[in-house]
Amino acid sequence: MQDWLWATAADLGRGIAAGEIDPVDLCEVYLEAIDAHTLRDRIYVRVTHDRARAEAKAASDRAKAGQRLSPLDGVPISWKDLFDTAGIGTEAGTAMMQGRVPTADAEVLRVATGMGLVCLGKTHMTEIAFSGLGYNPVTATPPCVNDEAAVPGGSSSGAGTSVAFGLAAAAIGSDTGGSVRIPSMWNDLVGLKTTFGRLPVDGSVALCSEFDTVGPLCRSVEDAALVLNALEGGSPVDLKGVSLNGMRFAALQTVVMDEMREVPLSGYQAAVSKLEAAGAEIVPLEVPELTRAFEMSGPLYTADAYANWRDLIAAHGDKMYWQIYNRVIAGKEVLAHDFLALWQELRAIRAAYASATAPYDAVLCPGSPIMPPNCEKLATDEEYYLAENLLALRNTRVANLMGLASLVLPSSVPSVGIMLNVAGGDDARLLRIGAAVEAALA
CATH class of the missing domain: 3.90.1300.10 (Amidase signature (AS) domain)
Structure with a gap:
């Protein structure tokens, strides 16, 4: 048992x-x-x-x-x-x-x-x-x-x-x-x-x-x-009969490959090689507009979070871990018209991303540029906490900012994952591709 x-x-x-x-x-x-x-x-x-x-x-x-x-x-x-x-x-x-x-x-x-x-x-x-x-x-x-x-x-x-x-x-x-x-x-x-x-x-x-x-x-x-x-409450996705042979994947390069640490990079590269060996075509892809999306993400997230938490923070903010408090309270400084303008700009970037990635079955990138950070160091080193948190969230945030469905799978290297992104609404297709990728990585 x-x-x-x-x-x-x-x-x-x-x-x-x-x-x-x-x-x-x-x-x-x-x-x-x-x-x-x-x-x-x-x-x-x-x-x-x-x-x-x-x-x-x-x-x-x-x-x-x-x-x-x-x-x-x-x-x-x-x-x-x-x-x-x-x-x-x-x-x-x-x-x-x-x-x-x-x-x-x-x-x-x-x-x-x-x-x-x-x-x-x-x-x-x-x-x-x-x-x-x-x-x-x-x-x-x-x-x-x-x-x-x-x-x-x-x-x-x-x-x-x-x-x-x-x-x-x-x-x-x-x-x-x-x-x-x-x-x-x-x-x-x-x-x-x-x-x-x-x-x-x-x-x-x-x-x-x-x-x-x-x-x-x-x-x-x-x-x-x-x-x-x-x-x-729907019907299960049929995962049978999917092959990577003939699939065309974009390997995203913009932002997500920056500051990659050695172990996550080598683990990702080994995983990509296995997908190529299974018949997938991998094409490097730059989407320059993503750089601006990442620049905008701070106020987009903090303003949204502050709107949801401002009343509780006003009453009990002294009970929060100060790193989280500081991150949320930054949203107080984002003006409503700036927030709306950022969303208008983000929708335009989403359209550019969709156009750039449309020819591909999915977009690949490393799940994270870093390995899991040391807990004690996070507790004692403010700059380390801030830097590692931003890097931890960087690659995954592409899918949230671009409105995508996203799947992460383990590679052969512990704590290293490979990520697949597809257009929003294509969750079932993503899972079918994911099943084929999983088989290739096994």
């Missing part, structure tokens, strides 16, 4: 369908593993034992009656602590929301529960989701699975580590600038940033209303496809 902790969500679902795994037993194996784990309190904010057991029992009864609701009915997953859970605290990694207990589930959790997924609990996160590092001195900082002295990536830090340490079959996080994909790549997982607006954010704590998205952190592309299906 301990093998279940490391199985893909898809394989667990198949085991339940075949009568080889009882969801009740599966749930207990996960709950026992969580409760016994020395890192439990750095990964989970709270474990929802009663809810998980009740949902697992219902899934077991459905399986025995031949009435399963989805391929993942009965599979236990974790939820980032910004998704509302009825009667269970949801505090978004900040002391400003301590004691907040919602009365209803977030919409995506409601749908996922209706598809049979079992909620194991709520995972730690960066404070208010506003950092890509995963460092949170206010609540807890989970460790990176490959280096316990390093941060795990954020802001869905506990989400990524719950899967990487075998304490959830999959996890649900949010991605505003990379917060699903950074902890996925640094913990050797698959992470999907869905198209903005594809999944509802009702009942989730907002960071930036124009960029917030919901997405899964998983062990495989198949898992990502099945979890996406469960989150939106």
